[in-house]
Amino acid sequence: MTVLLVNPPSLSGPPGARESFISGQKRRLTPQQYYSLPIEHLGLASIAAHARSRGIEVDVVNGMVEGHSSVAETWRAIQDVARRRGRPRLIGFTNIDTFDELSWLVERCRATWDDARIALGHNFATLNHQRILRGWDAIDYVMMGEGEVSFTLLAEAVLNDRPVDEVPGVARRADDGSVTATPQTVVNLDELPWPARDELPTVLREGFAGAVYTTRGCLYRCTFCGTGAVGDLLGRDRYRFRSVEAVVDEIEYLHRDFGLDFVAISDDLFLAKHPGMQERAGRFADEVLRRGLEISFMFDARVDAIGDLKLLAHLRRAGLRRIFVGLETGSYEQLVAYRKRHVTADQDPAARINAVNELGVEVIPGTIMFHPTVRPAELRQTLRLLKATGYRTPYKLFDRITAYAGTPLYHEYGAKGLLTNDWPIGEWEFASPHAERVFAEVKAFVTGQDEADFAAAERFFLERVAEWEAAEPDRGLAHQHLPVASTTAAAPTTAGQP
Template sequence: MELTVLKEAKPEHDYKFVLDPRVTSPESFRVIFVILLDGDLVMSPEHLGVAYMAAVLRRAGFVCAIEEVEHGNEEAALETIARFDPHLTCFTLMSLNTLSCLRFSDKLRSRLPHTRIACGGPAGTYAGLDILRHNPHVEIVAVGEGEPTIFELAQCVYLGEPLERCPGICYRDAEGRLRQTPLRALMHNLDDLPFPARDQLEKHGGKLEYVRISTSRGCVARCAFCSAPHVGNKIQQGKAWRGRSPESVLEELTQLVDRYKFRTYDFIDSTFEDPDGGKIGKARIRKIASGIIERKLDIYYNICMRAENWTDGDGELLELLVRSGLEKVNVGIESGTPEELALWEKRATVDDNVRIIRLLREHGIYLAMGFIQFHPYSTVDTLRRNAEFLRANYGHNLRRLTERLEIYPGTPLIKRMEQDGLLAPDYWQTLDHYGYGYKDEAVGKLARHFASLYNNEDYHMRGVITDTSAVFEFETFNVVLSTYLLRIYRKFNHLPAVLELLEDFRNGTHAVHRQTADFNYQFFMSNLEDVLADRLDDARQRKDLDLLEAHFRSIIDTIKTRQLRLGRALLRAGADLTLIASSDDVRSFTIAKTYTGGGTPCW
């Protein structure tokens, strides 16, 4: 199949959304964005990339809809899409949902033979030609940031013009040849974008556990395993990191709080404090935090940080962030060994990682740690040293000890694995994020054994969480608990009795976590020794399943008992706990159930 690359376009970093005057009735043109609920979208479906593109098209007068597709409810979604009768149907592709898209688009094509089917997203950006080769129903794949491309693509299809006039896409022409138009430049003027459409928030209402916010795009790091836009995998010209102004962020937050009365938010920036955690980046987030306090928004939020960007001199800024509502931070720790940090091209050192873990604990902020224990280049030695690192540093969540690397197109790691013969032969057909082998097969056997302990095959084979084990419940419970304590601190730190109660409870919980870290270490090392001695079998797996379920449910029950006592003591100390709910409607206290963090809005 022939590929033709068309002439390069002139970069335009400050993109102007100007409607072609020949588009006289945009309201007659219908675009639908189909969201396949795979991966973490199962737990919290709101998709900001789609929301931004829908907002851009609606501002220009086009008619847009957003349709979610749940597993088992495909026919209902197809019926809704057929009634809408779109001229253009768009999918956002990640590694997790390429096969779902193939199956769904096959059914869609039979129902709506005349709709144009387009895809984008991370998988489309880095494997667009492979998507076209292996999904015969897709005609167009967007590459990179979606807003300018969807804005021009809709006009192109409306006018019936050749697709070659739309930069930033791959497509299949009438003769079946693959073509790629010139790449677009990255947008620098993010404040010119409309606020994202909130169809999914309005659909799900109070059922959403947080609302997503994007304050920036890109990252100045270059992690070898990461497909989020950063300086190591940037394919579009322009600055790798671009931030919205604090004023724009604060205005969006204010509108969301005023309109939807929602108070829990997830800032999905790859790194909240970029660029490089210096004065400029930290001055920007200081303005955002100060503005949240000045506007009395009374919100709670989660962010991503990089370990090397934070030192003991940042205590005052961290405290400001906490007072503004910061509750949870995702940090890509990834490893406790220098050689693996070098493999991942991390800028952080082991000492940086130890320091950020300590700093967040000292400020009562929950750490959602990224950690890659098992990967194609793991050795028995790195497994042992990582286990020791986690035992000493935040090792109470067992999954950190047993996590497998997920691989994505567009990353340097993929190229290395391909050269070393470790990439699965059918990877470019499936984009399977576990589609690799191990240099040491004993390591691979142990990785698969641990993955099978937590869940059904949805997690074991695809990393999709559809059923919850005690290990997952314990992890979620810890997020809820940490957030609960921090919200109490924010609201009632003027009461000395409350501070004393919180300190005592945290010390007791920390002791339980230390005991759990020791249990996890011993459990891991026992399994490691058994795999080396070839003693792992089905009987051992069933025994481990029972052991983990009983152990972690016992820990949850122990902490819950202490928490109930704490709640009664707090009430006696004058703390009205109804004041820390996630919305203005007092409802049961919850927190996001996702287990990954970060991301950048893209198609």
């Protein structure tokens, strides 16, 4: 008997030409771009570590990290574990945007081991637990929120044939067919064991980054983000910290035992403008410097959190080399629509980007180029912000927003009649056929080349936008854009993660 944790392979590419997650990243990015991308699944690794600390044998099949190029390959890996370890009693799956892959795997697990219990976790599952449990009989449980304690207690109950009714943080079907859920647990992060590092040698061998987490949750409520939506379910406990000392202890261990010289801090938000978070970041730098750790790192931050150049210079001395910043768009109106007011109407993020670059810290941009009502002027302004960072990856020119089921954006698009398909990912269409044409042509131009050149892709992008402007002038449409500022900062010597 065994307990399994499974992450689907997260394939990319069109049907008939699918490729593994790792192959897709390496095709789109250069080694200097993807080396800081963390691909370990720290959630599954942390659940495995906690369960093992309670004496439960847990195996992990991570099709994404293992480079599987089909769901059939992941299914064979699951069967291999079962042959070695015995018939599984509990299988836990995770999912963000791989629900179709997951469903295929779940059905095969159910058909092969009809007495196994199957659970699903992560933000997508939490936000959509009612729909999942009513629509997929093969899934027995949805883990609500954090899984370390809940999944371990569920495993103990299943392995010992005990009722699961009182296991915290579990949604299930009641005897009458209704969906019921027990309250979630709120975990003290410093009491958890460090994540199991089964996958790290593979991650490093493939040229990606090892990772740690230092917080959970987020203070903010961007409409497109599942983390914020799940955080509302936890109320005042939605955002929590690990102690700085515990985090640096783990980084020191990874540096010593795995030879890590770069670590990605994988928090949804490591640095915000809140004084407490700024002070904590300073203490983190202090601790790294005090121990003399020779390690580089990156983290995620909001635009309004990177104004203290003295703090960033201190973090730079401690090893900060990259910051991922969710710039999103050049339209202030659209930022407001996303509930992401990290600048005022008269501020320009490019000025802050330039200042951070001048410190020797790369700003890796998160941008949303296309959304249903995008206009030409916004595309130009978002491109301007993208270029201010020095980021030069043409695939960013056709990024489009994803309406994840259960998020506020998904509900908004549904209410406005913008969704053409609502499951498992909210699919939408453009309000303007010209926008659809620009998106399709830019995507075809970039993906149709073995090694797309950013400058050539930018020229093609701007030509298509100009054609749209000529065919359909804005004529005073109410999209207020951020002011134009200098973007003359030198491009960094390396780019970063998407």
